Amino acid sequence: MTADTIVLGAGIIGVSTAIHLARRGRSVVLVDRRGAGEETSFGNAGLIQREGVVPYGFPQDLGLILRYGLNNRIDAHYHIRAMAKLVPFLSRYWWNSNKARHEAIARAYAPLIENSVSEHKDLIEAAGAGNLIRKDGWVEAFRSDSVRDTEFAEADRLTREYGINYTRLDKAELAKAEPHLSRDFVGGLKWNDPWSVLDPHGLTAAYLKYFESLGGRFVMGDATTLAPRPSGAGWQVKTDEGIVEGKDVVVALGPWSEEITRKLGYKFVLGVKRGYHMHYAPAGNATLNNWLMDKERGYFLAPMNKGIRLTTGAEFAFRDAPKSPVQVERAERVARTIFPLAGRLDAEPWMGARPCTTDMMPIVGKAPRHQGVWLAFGHAHHGLTLGPVTGRLIAEAITGEKPFLDMSAYRAERFNP
Secondary structure, three states: OEEEEEEEOOOHHHHHHHHHHHHOOOOEEEEEOOOOOOOHHHOOOOEEOOOOOOOOOOOOOHHHHHHHHOOOOOOEEEOHHHHHHHHHHHHHHHHHOOHHHHHHHHHHHHHHHHOHHHHHHHHHHHHOOHHHEEOOOEEEEEOOHHHHHHHHHHHHHHHHHHOOOEEEEEHHHHHHHOOOOOOOOOEEEEEOOOEEEOOHHHHHHHHHHHHHHOOOEEEEEEEEEEEEOOOOOOEEEEEOOEEEEEEEEEEOOHHHHHHHHHHOOOOOOOEEEEEEEEEEEEOOOOOOOOOEEEOOOOEEEEEEOOEEEEEOOEEEOOOOOOOOOHHHHHHHHHHHHHOOEEEEOOOOOEEEEEEEOOOOOOEEEEOOOOOOEEEEEOEHHHHHHHHHHHHHHHHHHHOOOOOOOOOHHHOHHHHOO
């Protein structure tokens, strides 16, 4: 089987890339070892985060770092055995999270985020997936006046500098918006611009169906078999339907991208933040109206099609280590005190791994030393948000169009790999 382009990885990044290439007349084969959206893209809070112009940084406050060191929180957890290997990643991540560097990174990152909703809108309409989308933002709920005021000040800054829209909610307004929420909260902040997804896996599946309607092929295969074509220029990979050959290949394998790039001789310092989710039924007639974050505890409740999804923060561990869903247990205990949750709806917590770079921005663009190899990974917490933006940029670059955004900040060369 031959194609113009092979896309490795059928998560939201890979499927979006495949769509944009197929739209431009390229023959595309999408390859994954599992079904579309069944790895990292399967589990997330389901937000297209238009407000997320500032990537998640490493804490700079020593007191907070020491509290994280106790390893008893919901928003972060770590495996002691993994820390030695993670030190190179964490140290550079911490260094880039310095206030001045973090602000510069946010300015470079913002154009991606600013186009996240509009680029998703394009694909959602084309895929007929509007039934999976809500367009009414999400809410942060605050337990203390000090945190509330700090977050309001930051929201004001984002409004001035990036045009983000938000609404302040006092205690009574939050209670009106969420009548079944406990009265533990002093108020909230509603981000108005983001869209939410009722079924993230379903959205990726809808995008895949649209890709196939454009003539694209999806096959099961082993991305680690990627190799130069022995008969000439281009690349090949082994699949369940035989060897697939193509002039170009896009590596969109999320946290598994490092396995491929290492074989090609690149040394990216790529970290992994693992995350968990669990679905619950609401108790009685309770209704959760908004995607809601308990800001000071660090977990999320999202009213999705499969139930109320509870998501945790980041777990720092070896990518393939066994599950350790202690954050789900911690979050569930707290969540049950603020909202009437009934029983669990999943047999066990889901776990996924987010691929993270040390400067919090994805790697998007041509591989520095290999003709026909393109990179699209490292989106951390914003893989769902940035799938269509990334896909369009890569497709434009491959087909020789002028990319609609300046891609220089996201090039692999910034790491001297």
